[in-house]
Amino acid sequence: MEKIWEIVRKEWSEVFKNRLVLGSVIVMPLIFTLLPLGILYSMQGSADVEMAEAAADMPEHFQAVCEGLSALACSQYFILLQFLSLFLLMPTIIPVTIASYSIVGEKNTHTLEPVLATPITTLELLMGKALAGVIPALSITWLSYGIFVAGTAILAVDDGIFRAVLSPVWLLSIFGIGALLSVAGVSLSIMISSRVNDPRAAEQLSSLVVIPLIAIFMGQAMGLIQFDLGLVIWTTIGMIVLDTVLLYFAIQLFQRETILTRWK
């Protein structure tokens, strides 16, 4: 375990000096946290009639979610719910960026061979790399969510909204699916970084992991996907299976020999 933490500490002291990594860790969470709160704030002055009209335009199945909420509160919650999928982008993008930079960076600086020459096991090395990406990603996501919940408590027009953003749908999404997405992102980065010859291609391919999340965001905005407890539970189960498969292949594909002899 000591070696794993040493890898994590080394990764952090290195990758956080990289502007791209810093940007993804600081700027994105700031935007995704402050933007919904800003929208909530701007909606406070809106007339209830206006909001009632807006609520009537919402997808039919969403009306059930709004039961017991005023038209304004329903509109506010509808907007906030769109940001749930964006909140899930954080634990996906941050570890992908860190892991890609971490493994590809090792290649660029020719440091992977000396590391592989030590008695460290492949599992210890990969755990270190993975945790170095997953821990900051989840910390930032959960901190952002905490700020978001606190802001909602202050800015929401109805206590029902505050309760809604603390509902099992949100909690399971942020703490469950978020963590699983982090692991998936890291595993995919390791797999891609291990197999491609060009370090730049690894970074670009790894970033494709966000496409399904953007599709979910679009589907949600268009009313095709509704975040309810059933969907969240099934997604969690699906992600557990996916993570298991991805982790297995990440470890299998991270072949010391292939990396040393293929990466030119």
Place this chain on the structure above:
Amino acid sequence: MTDTMIYTNNLTKSFGENLAVDRLSLSIPAGEVFGLLGPNGAGKTTTIRMLAALIAPTGGEARVAGFQIGQQDREVRKAVGILTENPGMYNQLSAERNLSFFAKLYEVADIPGQVERYLRMLGLWDRRHEAVGTFSKGMRQKLAIARALLHEPRVLYLDEPTSGLDPEASRIVRDFIAELRHEGRTIIICTHNLNEADRLCDRVAVFRSELLALDTPTNLRRQIFGRRVVFHLAEVTPALLDAVRAYGFVQQAEVLEDKLVVTLDDPEAQNPLLVTALVGAGAQVRFVGELRRSLEDVYLHLVNPQKEAN
């Protein structure tokens, strides 16, 4: 009897159709400085990587420090230190942090002590807090050597240890290798610098996928070129040449640049006889010395014999 530190028997490595190392058999005793010489692509780095348990052989067997490659790889890695051809460092981190990171991975007990010891030994202690990215190539190379030694390995692999260094830095690295030899470590050096190999190595192997020759530099020279003695005379006349050729032990006698060059198998015993004969034939002998062929001559003869013959 000296312990064998590195043993390979028909060690082979192929990458698909490409045979990188072909049935290499070596036995290197503890404390020996061994040179692995060969052209680019000869399989030197592949051999080092196999012996460092970084890549697996496709045939044969190897033992390093008593541990079997392929079965006790973690033990092998603990027993060896490696200076890779491109000794990468974490440029954003300080020299001290770079070493302490690797010391942890090597399970070094006294990390601060070992880091300080090698930073001081290689003259980097005063710059220990500086980011490695600001270091010159020579300093980085010294730091990489320190990294390879942190865990006090019994076997040290140095892949091109002075490549790209200026003469002063090369000298420092060479002197340091010489010091390590006195500590009794077994060292394998891969190098294109044949002068360096000649000075540092007890034995050298000339290698191009397969082993072409293995011996001490001196013995290789003798085996290939024989021992040649040069007689500096006031004047070389045909009569003097005949006087020398009259001896049966003279393998070859010729005049090169106004000097008499004679090939012998035992100059220490035969030189006095020849000097007496030459003086008796009226020659003024000014100086007698052995004509040394360089290791480069030996290497080129072995690696490209046809070209050398032409």
